[in-house]
Amino acid sequence: MKKIALTAMLTGSALALAACGDAEDASYEAEADNVEVPANEAMDTVEDEPVEDADATAEATEEVADTVEAEADAAAENAEDVVADIEALTNEAMEDGEDAADEAEEAVDPA
Numbered sequence: 001m002k003k004i005a006l007t008a009m010l011t012g013s014a015l016a017l018a019a020c021g022d023a024e025d026a027s028y029e030a031e032a033d034n035v036e037v038p039a040n041e042a043m044d045t046v047e048d049e050p051v052e053d054a055d056a057t058a059e060a061t062e063e064v065a066d067t068v069e070a071e072a073d074a075a076a077e078n079a080e081d082v083v084a085d086i087e088a089l090t091n092e093a094m095e096d097g098e099d100a101a102d103e104a105e106e107a108v109d110p111a
Helices: 002-019 032-043 054-108
Strands: none
Touching: none
8 A cells, every 4th residue: 555655656747757757848939839830931022933953953864874874883883703712613613523523433433
């Protein structure tokens, strides 16, 4: 019974402290009705529609294309290196297999 009473008192105290809190924090100031209303009021006098800047778009597209091309070239070089490594390992395995076959043949037929 004492534990229940203690828990009830602690819960009540926590709720009382929370009720005394102030709403002057960053999350309150960033609510949509506080931010969007002044922004919408500022835009009421603007009559021109936004226009796309073709030069900025072309520059950004060119930069992205250059980056993609450089990454593709690096990936191609990496792939060529991997293929060369695989071919070397395959050739080494083939030679080892041939040597093992020759040794097995000599062990069976020593003549």
